[in-house]
Amino acid sequence: MAEKKKPETHVFQTEAAQLLDLMIHSVYSHKEIFLRELISNASDAIDKLRYESLTNPDLVKFTDDPHIRVIPDPEAGTLKIVDNGIGMTHDEIVENIGTIAHSGTQDFAKMIKEAKSKELVPEMIGQFGVGFYSSFMVADRVELVTRSAREKKAWKWESGSGAGSYTLEPSTRSEPGTTITLYLRKNEEEEEDYTQEWTIRGIIRKYSDFVNYPIRMKIERTEIARDEEGKPVEGAEEKKVEKDEVLNSMKAIWTREEKDVNDDEYREFYKHISHDWNDPLEHIVYKAEGTSEHRALLYFPSSAPMDLFMADGEHGINLYVKRVFIMNDCKELIPEYLRFMRGVVDSEDLTLNISREILQKNRHVQVIRKSLTRKVLDTLKQMRKDRPDNFEKFWKEFGKVLKEGLFRDPERRDDLLEICSFATTSEPTEKISLPEYVERMKEGQESIYYINGRTREAVERSPHLESFRKKGYEVLLLTDPVDELWVQSIYNFKEKTLKSVSKGLSDAGTADERKEAEEKLKEKSEACKSLFESMQKTLDEYVKEVRLSTRLTTSPACLVSDERDMTVQMEQMLRATGQDVPKVKRILELNPDHEILEKLQVIFKEDPVDPRLADTAELLHGQAMLAEGLQPPDPNAFSKKMAELITKTL
Numbered sequence: 001m002a003e004k005k006k007p008e009t010h011v012f013q014t015e016a017a018q019l020l021d022l023m024i025h026s027v028y029s030h031k032e033i034f035l036r037e038l039i040s041n042a043s044d045a046i047d048k049l050r051y052e053s054l055t056n057p058d059l060v061k062f063t064d065d066p067h068i069r070v071i072p073d074p075e076a077g078t079l080k081i082v083d084n085g086i087g088m089t090h091d092e093i094v095e096n097i098g099t100i101a102h103s104g105t106q107d108f109a110k111m112i113k114e115a116k117s118k119e120l121v122p123e124m125i126g127q128f129g130v131g132f133y134s135s136f137m138v139a140d141r142v143e144l145v146t147r148s149a150r151e152k153k154a155w156k157w158e159s160g161s162g163a164g165s166y167t168l169e170p171s172t173r174s175e176p177g178t179t180i181t182l183y184l185r186k187n188e189e190e191e192e193d194y195t196q197e198w199t200i201r202g203i204i205r206k207y208s209d210f211v212n213y214p215i216r217m218k219i220e221r222t223e224i225a226r227d228e229e230g231k232p233v234e235g236a237e238e239k240k241v242e243k244d245e246v247l248n249s250m251k252a253i254w255t256r257e258e259k260d261v262n263d264d265e266y267r268e269f270y271k272h273i274s275h276d277w278n279d280p281l282e283h284i285v286y287k288a289e290g291t292s293e294h295r296a297l298l299y300f301p302s303s304a305p306m307d308l309f310m311a312d313g314e315h316g317i318n319l320y321v322k323r324v325f326i327m328n329d330c331k332e333l334i335p336e337y338l339r340f341m342r343g344v345v346d347s348e349d350l351t352l353n354i355s356r357e358i359l360q361k362n363r364h365v366q367v368i369r370k371s372l373t374r375k376v377l378d379t380l381k382q383m384r385k386d387r388p389d390n391f392e393k394f395w396k397e398f399g400k401v402l403k404e405g406l407f408r409d410p411e412r413r414d415d416l417l418e419i420c421s422f423a424t425t426s427e428p429t430e431k432i433s434l435p436e437y438v439e440r441m442k443e444g445q446e447s448i449y450y451i452n453g454r455t456r457e458a459v460e461r462s463p464h465l466e467s468f469r470k471k472g473y474e475v476l477l478l479t480d481p482v483d484e485l486w487v488q489s490i491y492n493f494k495e496k497t498l499k500s501v502s503k504g505l506s507d508a509g510t511a512d513e514r515k516e517a518e519e520k521l522k523e524k525s526e527a528c529k530s531l532f533e534s535m536q537k538t539l540d541e542y543v544k545e546v547r548l549s550t551r552l553t554t555s556p557a558c559l560v561s562d563e564r565d566m567t568v569q570m571e572q573m574l575r576a577t578g579q580d581v582p583k584v585k586r587i588l589e590l591n592p593d594h595e596i597l598e599k600l601q602v603i604f605k606e607d608p609v610d611p612r613l614a615d616t617a618e619l620l621h622g623q624a625m626l627a628e629g630l631q632p633p634d635p636n637a638f639s640k641k642m643a644e645l646i647t648k649t650l
């Protein structure tokens with residue numbers, strides 16, 4: 001007989017161990033949701049088996065009777081959840097259970113550290129897809145026996161609470177699937193007993209009613225022989241009978257009439273498909289008929305998941321064909337700039353064995369994608385108008401993503417511009433859309449003005465805004481990195497050009513006014529020509545021109561970019577992503593009416609190589625950078641010069 005091998009012992013990844021610790025000590029009041037999480041996993045596993053069997057029929061066979069079974073044992077104090085889904089191989093267990101294999105691990109570790117108490121906040125774990133670990137809220141010990149549909153071998157995983165490690169050893173299982181056994185914690189005080197039939201029934205009805213596969217449980221009843229009238233037969237003995245019962249209705253929630261489904265049901269379904277523990281913000285139900293026949297149930301989440309900006313983010317829209325699950329996170333169904341949407345689409349036109357590869361070119365998929373996009377954008381327009389509180393929440397979480405559509409989807413640009421909301425110099429808190437901006441434009445104002453920067457506070461203090469303030473022109477304050485991208489793709493809106501206040505010659509005036517101002521400056525510019533050339537030489541590394549400004553009213557100087565040059569923010573953004581971008585030289589503009597300029601001219605006339613000229617050039621350049629919230633090129637040298645200057649003036 002072969003010697004029995006000792007089980008392998010694995011240590012939990014640090015974050016997983018921390019999470020487990022949180023689960024064990026959790027004072028979370030809805031511990032019952034562990035069952036929802038385990039049933040959700042079981043249902044996903046059967047979905048995966050079905051998909052694999054359709055796309056890989058040689059490797060994997062689908063079962064004739066896909067189902068989930070719940071087996072409570074009140075005497076032993078255990079609860080088993082059994083599925084005949086795809087199961088896991090040894091390596092899959094190690095990868096999926098025992099680590100938090102999601103890209104947000106670091107953020108998660110940070111969040112755990114910052115959590116003040118041991119209290120488990122649902123938002124904290126909801127974003128990480130850590131459902132399986134919730135078993136430890138109710139169990140001391142958890143055992144998982146699983147066999148992958150791709151092999152005959154089975155494995156047993158086991159961990160006791162607080163152990164910090166788990167064991168893994170070969171096991172047996174007659175068919176593919178997974179059995180999870182929870183050794184429930186002894187009933188403390190008024191905690192629920194999760195081995196009781198009515199408790200289990202209640203939880204499943206509440207959270208998992210729409211699960212697509214039957215959730216079965218053996219129910220024991222005592223029966224007694226009855227006569228025709230239904231009365232117990234005299235002398236007959238009570239008999240114990242066991243019957244299988246299906247605990248969920250399995251009704252696909254998106255096929256039901258909206259009026260027949262209550263908000264709780266919609267909410268629970270959202271949690272089931274999204275693995276988000278928070279309630280959704282809003283949902284959309286709709287049915288398309290005609291050229292394309294499909295139904296959709298879509299949700300706006302209430303908060304952004306950690307992986308929204310990561311390439312491997314998952315859990316988008318699930319695709320069903322005629323009520324049969326095909327795949328989750330079907331990226332072809334929705335444009336990338338709506339990737340925050342969750343939900344299901346059920347098509348009558350696609351075939352069941354459609355693979356991911358074919359999806360991209362499929363005509364029906366393209367029609368669905370168009371119709372989903374339209375529906376989502378229409379709903380957002382409506383939300384913005386009628387439900388401003390919801391819209392504000394939405395915009396705070398997902399505005400950055402939606403704005404990607406402005407350059408990714410030119411066809412929808414006008415729709416998006418009705419939704420996209422921007423802070424402006426005229427409104428301390430309100431945000432306005434571009435059409436609203438145009439409506440409010442001042443008489444004679446020819447362009448739509450904007451300023452880019454990192455924060456609202458920084459751009460509001462920018463000297464570039466001075467002449468616009470004086471004129472009373474509103475300027476859009478664009479502070480998201482994505483703003484840098486879309487402003488470059490939109491030149492015009494309603495025949496008004498979009499102009500950056502920190503680029504080119506633009507100032508707050510009509511073409512005529514600008515011409516007049518430039519005429520006025522001509523003479524002065526001539527007089528300063530040699531001075532500016534010498535200043536430019538001093539600053540040659542950073543500045544390609546020194547000239548007089550029409551946009552300053554109080555500050556002595558500011559930096560501007562050429563119309564076609566990259567902005568500083570763009571340059572920094574590209575550099576942050578590791579791209580090798582050439583340093584873009586900017587233009588130093590001086591205020592023609594500032595005293596500093598007058599004094600520089602006097603000194604220059606007396607001695608064109610007076611060292612004070614170069615020092616002042618550097619100080620002006622440095623302070624123009626500071627005014628934009630940037631660092632002078634050599635902060636150390638800058639502060640030394642500053643100190644010398646202060647000493648001299650004291």
Ligand code: ADP
Pocket residue numbers: 037041042045083085086087088096097128129130131132133177178275
């Ligand atoms: P999530 O389900 O959000 O991904 P879990 O911690 O609940 O997170 O599960 C982690 C992974 O473990 C799942 O993504 C899945 O790959 C695997 N898994 C969990 N339960 C099962 C199961 N019953 N059958 C097969 N695989 C499972």
